[in-house]
Amino acid sequence: MLRALIEKEWKSVLLSPKFAATFAVTAALILLSIAIGVGEYRAFEAQQAAGQRLLAEEHLEQTSWVGLSTRIFRGVDPLHIFAGGVHHDIGRLARISNQQAPLLQQSIYSDDSILAMFRSFDLSLVVQLVLSLFAILFTYDALSGEREAGTLRLMLSNAVPRSLVVLAKFLGTWLALAVPFTLPVLLGLLAIVLAGIPLDGGQWQRIALLLLASGLYFTVFMAFGIAVSALTRRSSTAFLVLLVSWVLLVLVIPRIGLLAAVYQVPVPTVAEIESQKAGFETRQREAYRRQLEATWIERQRQMAGLDEAGQEAYEDANLWRWLEEDEAARKRLETDLAQHAMRLDEDLRHRKAQQEQLAFSLSRLSPASAYRLVAMRIAGSGIELKERYETAARGYLEAFSRFVDEGSGGGGDMVIRRRGSGHRSSFMGTQEPLDLSDMPRFDAPRRDAATLVAALPDLGLLATQALACFAVGFVAFLRYDVR
């Protein structure tokens, strides 16, 4: 019986112009999103490769260890084709040098702001906006429409339990929407494989999980549509209620929830933190300079009583030790600066994490947010992407500093003037290019299974929302006045 009902439902949708239009639009949009995604993937890959090439050329010409710096680049990820998340918004490289904390900078949107004008377009957006809209379009008249047409009364005059009718309605329309979603997606995946974009086993799993999340998301909206249809008498009312709810759930609540949290938990701007760092640094360097001056005056004083030859002998005996002392003081200064900067950054990160947690829990009231968050998490393009790279960059900076220290043997440019015998200047480095072949390599941080586990609560939330909506619709229909 259920099968016959589903078949009837599915056929009636399949033959409607609604279905043809939905199919055409979703197919066009999904394929377009994948075409844009593949184009952006290739462009990003080329851009990062060009950056690395330039860096290598710069390093070939490098002749001094002083101020040696390098850059690390964010790697490409084919999953960003499906859910770009904040991939375009956060920096695509980080400068690694002893002078500053390694933060991601030069986002795609800030470098090529034309891309920011109309924003990007990916599968998760099509699902979030368009598929949910079509889910409503498919279900708003599922029950109230049949009542208006009089067919509901006719159907229930047969020996059909109401529970089966509503179940069949749900499953039939669900199938009718799943097809226009699944077919273009499969076609898109085929196109991606044919375009030669490498996907490994783990990435296929992620894609499957992303599709599951998308399925759950439009299931929520279908169940919601059926519920509203079972709670209203006229299909036009149902449609109005659904459209207004759609605007609120998909467009409004996610943004408001987020902003509420942002204003709730104040976080200082990077500019403020940078000023604090810069101020501390200037003060420390000033103190260091004075200290150095005092030390040298003191040293001069020690040999004030000696004659010229004695002074020279004394200097020759002690100069190396002095330089070492100075160098140690300089290193202490650098460590102090680095630690202070790290404390400030740590504090900033901590506050931001709090803000983000609040923001996301507020906006999760809407299934659209839950879906977007879970899609970004699965695709590895959520806000944790920035954190992941910056943590890796900090680790890399340590290795890089060690490498520079070993290579240069410490020290910097220096001019020593000596009484009588003129001056000796020793600028670090020669005119010969440095050998940087042993420079540590930066490996893009891998995502571990934990990030996927972290996606489970949101998937669970979506499933719960779908179930709850369906339960409401189910119960409401059992008590529905079919006249």
Added chain:
Amino acid sequence: MFGLILGKELREILTTPRFAATFAVVSLLILLAFGLGARNFAHARAQHEAATAENLRQMEGLTDWLRVQPSISLPPQPLASLVTGISNDIGRDVTVMGLGTLRASHSRYGEDPVLAVFRFMDLEFIFQVVLSLFAILFAFDLICGEKERGTLRLALSNAVPRSTWILAKLCGAVAALTLPLLVPLALGGLLLVANGVPMTQADWLRLVLVVACGLLYVAATLGLSVLISTLTQRSSTSFLISLVVWVLLVLAIPRSSVLLAARSVEVPSVEENLSQLGRLRGQLWSEDRKALDAFFQENLQVSDSPIAAEAMVGRFNTFFQQLSEQRSQALEALEARLSEERVNRQAAQQDWSFTWARLSPAAAFSIAATRLAGTALDLPRHFIDQAKAYQQTFERFQKDKTGGRSAGGIQISVRIASTEGDAPPEEVAIDPRELPAFDYQPPPLPQVLRAAAFDLGLLAAFNLLFFSAAFVAFLRYDVR
């Protein structure tokens, strides 16, 4: 007769539950957009002021203006909170050195990706997405709905020319949809005033134009939907087509224009330019190093008298100043050439992309609104130009304070340790409040108007096109 039909149409739309529901939602959203915009502005301004104050505070205790590198940032603009454009995507902070290339870094979305996840709910978004959707909801059954109900036949059986009837109907629909919107929009303006958002007269004018643009856009969507309604026989078909067209116009066309733009013109990457600059800098520095070496060979053969040493420091400073200025001139020349090349190519890319995007009224609205609000694509360039002007002001200030010296990217201190001298001369702390303030000016009004004029005209042309097409189509409409 015209007035009669117009009145009937207005009454018919304004008294439906559909209107009540959508008007309530839309009003709420518009008020929210203004409220959130004001809140966002206050938040951004507080952050901006905190950063500026912190920057000044950190300079306290310094004794040499040469060590000061002020950090300036793009102050939040009232209109940017209502029409965000790309204002959150571009770098906001610039560290100003006496000489040398300026680069803006720290985009708001880059620093706070949490904001980028859902972006802002601004006025532009409300108009572009929500209001246009509601315009479709109102107009999709304007003609074919009357036919289905049979009222169309009845109306035309009277002595009413079709042209009068459709004209009244169109005017009624536009008036019923746009005039009520003026109420929440005006209230929103009051919200801005109540929240103390400092809007200048020019800002108000620009805001009014943004709203006018938005209403033109909503009317164009309405016209398109009426056109579809006069071309179809059943309201369900009309709705479906309208919805599909809406998805294409709002989502697909503008966003796919980017795909086209990226492929059309090759733009040299920021990195390529930076790397060229870096290379020149390295090359100049290695030449300077030789010059410095030669300078020391020559000048350090002096006696120990402090006066001679002072004179040597003076000579060194002049010499180094010359070196830095030469270096910075060479760098600036290269930078100007590179950035001009980049800007030209970006402009070509933008032309391609916008030409395609303008097929959609939604994109034309976006372009016009962001240009009016000063948050369009030329914002980063405008900001950097002003930062450069500030750099010169600061350089003059620095020279003034330090007696002709300005810092050229690197600083070398020559300190003379003397056994005879007592403590080094007392150093006086600088007063950070003397630092010239950075005052960002949005682009002047006439320039803004010129930039937005084309898209405003385009929106008007869309209106004309859709409404006259609907008019003509109705004259031939089969009312049976």
